[in-house]
Amino acid sequence: MEKSVGIVKTRQVTLAQPPADLRLENGRQFGPITIAYETYGHLNKEHTNAILILHALSGDSHAAGYHEGETKPGWWDAMVGPGKAFDTNIYHVICSNVLGGCQGSAGPSSIDPATNKPYGLNFPIITIADMVNCQKLLLDFLGIEKLYAIAGGSIGGMQVLQWAAAYPEMVRHAIPIAATLRHSAQQIAFDEVGRQAIMSDPEWNNGDYYGKKVPAKGLALARMIGHITYMSEFSMAEKFGRRLKSKEKYGFSFTQDFEVEGYLRYRGDSFVQRFDANSYLYITKAMDYFDLITDYKTDLFRGIKTRFLVLSFSSDWLYPPANSKEIVRALKRHGAEVSYCEIESNYGHDSFLVEFEEETFLIRNFLAAQKP
Amino acid sequence: MEKSVGIVKTRQVTLAQPPADLRLENGRQFGPITIAYETYGHLNKEHTNAILILHALSGDSHAAGYHEGETKPGWWDAMVGPGKAFDTNIYHVICSNVLGGCQGSAGPSSIDPATNKPYGLNFPIITIADMVNCQKLLLDFLGIEKLYAIAGGSIGGMQVLQWAAAYPEMVRHAIPIAATLRHSAQQIAFDEVGRQAIMSDPEWNNGDYYGKKVPAKGLALARMIGHITYMSEFSMAEKFGRRLKSKEKYGFSFTQDFEVEGYLRYRGDSFVQRFDANSYLYITKAMDYFDLITDYKTDLFRGIKTRFLVLSFSSDWLYPPANSKEIVRALKRHGAEVSYCEIESNYGHDSFLVEFEEETFLIRNFLAAQKP
Structure with missing residues (x-):
C-alpha cells in the first residue's frame, strides 16, 4: 500500500430532490438522484484544489485506494495517490459513478421511489450532458465552485469535453484521454x-x-x-x-x-x-448520442480559458488519434491553450489503463505548471 | 445482360462415394459429399484454360450470370464474363460452393444418409484443406488436371493459398485477394x-x-x-x-x-x-484453424512454379495489407514469381466486391501474360 491513499469508503448522496429535480436532455424532470462518490486528499481552505476524475464505461467511483477487506485497489490507483500523477498531497480528488450506472448511482437497477421496484426501462434515457449535470450537482453539494482539473479516458474523456463545453468557467485544466467530440458511425x-x-x-x-x-x-x-x-x-x-x-x-x-x-x-x-x-x-446509448459538434456548432469552445492536455494512443483504433486531433482543431479554432500528445503504445484503447508511466509524466507536468 | 454469361444453372455432383470417401484433416473418413458448382465459358480441347473461382464466407457457387427468372446476377458477375477480368471467351471458369456450406454443397443442413436427417452438429469439423480437397475431387470429376488460374477474396483467398501449398503443380496462376496465411488472434x-x-x-x-x-x-x-x-x-x-x-x-x-x-x-x-x-x-471454425505457416513451416511454397498476383486494399482492417505482405514474403523466400498490389480504396474488406475496375485491370493483364 506504499504511496496509496489507503482504505477508502464509497459515499452516497441524494441530489435533485423534487421540486429541485433535474431537467434531462430528453425534456423529462428527474429526481431524486442518488450519486455514489469517493474523495481522496484534502480540500484546501479556498476550495481551489479539487480534481474530478471521470470513469469509463465499466468503471465506478472507486478510482483509488482499497475498500476495507479488499486487496484489489481502485481502477486508476496507479494514477491517484500521494506523489502520483493526481497527487493527493496537493489535490483533492473526486470520482463519482455516472448517472445510469450500477455501482451506487441512480440507474436502471435502482429502486424507483414511485413504484418501490427497480426502474428497468422506466429509467429515462440519459446523455453525457445529463451525467455531467449530475456531477455539477455533486460539486454544488461539496461546496466546490471551480475545479482545478477534470480528467478521464474513453467515455470519461467525453464527459471532460462536455464539462468544458457546458461549464468552461468552472474548469481550469481539462485532460480528455482517448476520447472524441462525437461518436462515429463505426x-x-x-x-x-x-x-x-x-x-x-x-x-x-x-x-x-x-x-x-x-x-x-x-x-x-x-x-x-x-x-x-x-x-x-x-x-x-x-x-x-x-x-x-x-x-x-x-x-x-x-x-x-x-x-x-x-x-x-x-x-x-x-x-x-x-x-x-x-x-x-x-x-x-448516451455515448452514441454524444455529438458536441452538432450541439454547439461554431460556438464549441469559443472564448474558453481552460488549459487542455489532449492525449491519444497510437494503436487505439476505437477512439483513434484522429479523433483527438479533431478535439485539438476544435480548440485551436478559438485559440484555446492546448497541448496534444499521441502516446506510442501497442495496447489499443486500453492503453489509458496501462501506460501509467507516460501518462504520469505528462499529466504531472501539465498540472504543476499552475498552482491551485 | 450485355457482356453477361447469360442464364446459368447450378449443378450438383456427389463425390467421395465410399469406399473412396475423403480423409478429413480431423482424421475422419467422410463421404459421400455432394458439391454444387457452376461453370462459364468452354473448356478447351487440351483442358488447359480452366480457372477456379473461390467464394467468401457467405458466397456460393453462383459467381456469374443469372438464374432463370432472377434479376440479380452472381456475386462476382462484374469480374466473370465475356471480355471481363476472367474472360469467358478465353477461359473456362468454375465456381463451387464450399464443403460445410448451405448453398447446395454438403454441410450441416444436408441430409445425413446414415440417419436420413440433417447432420446438424454430426457434420464433421472441416478445414480449409478439406474444402480444397473437395474442389480437387470436383476437378478430377470434370477431367481437369491443371488449372490455368485460381482466384478468390477473403476465405476464398485462403483457399487459393491452400491450393498453392498443397497442389502447387496443378496451379499455373494464383490470385489471393485480401487474404492471410493464417488467422490472427483478432x-x-x-x-x-x-x-x-x-x-x-x-x-x-x-x-x-x-x-x-x-x-x-x-x-x-x-x-x-x-x-x-x-x-x-x-x-x-x-x-x-x-x-x-x-x-x-x-x-x-x-x-x-x-x-x-x-x-x-x-x-x-x-x-x-x-x-x-x-x-x-x-x-x-475452418477459417480460425487456417495456419499455413505452422502447417508447412519453411517448406511453405518451396520450389513453387506458380505465378502469383497478391492483392490487398488500403482500408481493409480485417485482413489488412500487412497480411498480404506476409504472403509475399513467404513466396519470395523461395524465389517465387509474385506481383503485389495494394489497391487504394476506402471500402475496407468489402473492397474486393466493389473495386472491379482496378481488379479487372490488374487481373486481366496478369492472366494475359501467358497463354492457356
Whole structure:
C-alpha cells in the first residue's frame, strides 16, 4: 500500500430532490438522484484544489485506494495517490459513478421511489450532458465552485469535453484521454451490436429481470465485442497469438481451441458478475448520442480559458488519434491553450489503463505548471 | 445482360462415394459429399484454360450470370464474363460452393444418409484443406488436371493459398485477394464472438433446429458483427455518418435512432433468410484453424512454379495489407514469381466486391501474360 491513499469508503448522496429535480436532455424532470462518490486528499481552505476524475464505461467511483477487506485497489490507483500523477498531497480528488450506472448511482437497477421496484426501462434515457449535470450537482453539494482539473479516458474523456463545453468557467485544466467530440458511425455500430446482443437474450425480458435470471449470455457477448475493440491487433497477437488452450492440436469441436477464445469468454462471464445489463444499454446509448459538434456548432469552445492536455494512443483504433486531433482543431479554432500528445503504445484503447508511466509524466507536468 | 454469361444453372455432383470417401484433416473418413458448382465459358480441347473461382464466407457457387427468372446476377458477375477480368471467351471458369456450406454443397443442413436427417452438429469439423480437397475431387470429376488460374477474396483467398501449398503443380496462376496465411488472434476473436452469438441463441438448440425455429437472432447478430469488420471506418462515416432514421432529434428510446443501426439490423435479418447458422459456425471454425505457416513451416511454397498476383486494399482492417505482405514474403523466400498490389480504396474488406475496375485491370493483364 506504499504511496496509496489507503482504505477508502464509497459515499452516497441524494441530489435533485423534487421540486429541485433535474431537467434531462430528453425534456423529462428527474429526481431524486442518488450519486455514489469517493474523495481522496484534502480540500484546501479556498476550495481551489479539487480534481474530478471521470470513469469509463465499466468503471465506478472507486478510482483509488482499497475498500476495507479488499486487496484489489481502485481502477486508476496507479494514477491517484500521494506523489502520483493526481497527487493527493496537493489535490483533492473526486470520482463519482455516472448517472445510469450500477455501482451506487441512480440507474436502471435502482429502486424507483414511485413504484418501490427497480426502474428497468422506466429509467429515462440519459446523455453525457445529463451525467455531467449530475456531477455539477455533486460539486454544488461539496461546496466546490471551480475545479482545478477534470480528467478521464474513453467515455470519461467525453464527459471532460462536455464539462468544458457546458461549464468552461468552472474548469481550469481539462485532460480528455482517448476520447472524441462525437461518436462515429463505426463507434455507434459496435455499441448497437452490443445492445442487440443484450436485448436478443430472452432473459432480458424487456429490461424487467431484476430478482430473476439476468441476461448473462447477452451481456457477456456485448462485453466480448467490447473487449476486442479495447485491444489492438498487435496486443492480441502478442498476448495470445494462436496459442491453444490445451497442448494438443485442434479440438475439432465448437468448444474453445484458442487462448484468445477462453480469455474473451472469461472476461464476458466475469463482467456479468459486476455489471447490470440495462446500465450497459443506457450508458452506450448516451455515448452514441454524444455529438458536441452538432450541439454547439461554431460556438464549441469559443472564448474558453481552460488549459487542455489532449492525449491519444497510437494503436487505439476505437477512439483513434484522429479523433483527438479533431478535439485539438476544435480548440485551436478559438485559440484555446492546448497541448496534444499521441502516446506510442501497442495496447489499443486500453492503453489509458496501462501506460501509467507516460501518462504520469505528462499529466504531472501539465498540472504543476499552475498552482491551485 | 450485355457482356453477361447469360442464364446459368447450378449443378450438383456427389463425390467421395465410399469406399473412396475423403480423409478429413480431423482424421475422419467422410463421404459421400455432394458439391454444387457452376461453370462459364468452354473448356478447351487440351483442358488447359480452366480457372477456379473461390467464394467468401457467405458466397456460393453462383459467381456469374443469372438464374432463370432472377434479376440479380452472381456475386462476382462484374469480374466473370465475356471480355471481363476472367474472360469467358478465353477461359473456362468454375465456381463451387464450399464443403460445410448451405448453398447446395454438403454441410450441416444436408441430409445425413446414415440417419436420413440433417447432420446438424454430426457434420464433421472441416478445414480449409478439406474444402480444397473437395474442389480437387470436383476437378478430377470434370477431367481437369491443371488449372490455368485460381482466384478468390477473403476465405476464398485462403483457399487459393491452400491450393498453392498443397497442389502447387496443378496451379499455373494464383490470385489471393485480401487474404492471410493464417488467422490472427483478432480474426479468431471476431469469429468466436459471432459463434457465441449463434450458440447463445436458445433456438440454436445445440445445432438441432432444422424444421423448427432457426436461431435467427443469433445469426443476425453474428452477421452484424461481421459487417462492421467488412466496412472501413471511413466508408461507414461516408455512407451513414450520424444521420438519423427519422427527421426528428433522437428518439430517447432503445429503438434505432441512427441509419447505421437500421442498416446493420437489415443486413443481419436478410442474412438469416439465405444462410444456415450451423454453416456459419463450421466455416468460421475452418477459417480460425487456417495456419499455413505452422502447417508447412519453411517448406511453405518451396520450389513453387506458380505465378502469383497478391492483392490487398488500403482500408481493409480485417485482413489488412500487412497480411498480404506476409504472403509475399513467404513466396519470395523461395524465389517465387509474385506481383503485389495494394489497391487504394476506402471500402475496407468489402473492397474486393466493389473495386472491379482496378481488379479487372490488374487481373486481366496478369492472366494475359501467358497463354492457356
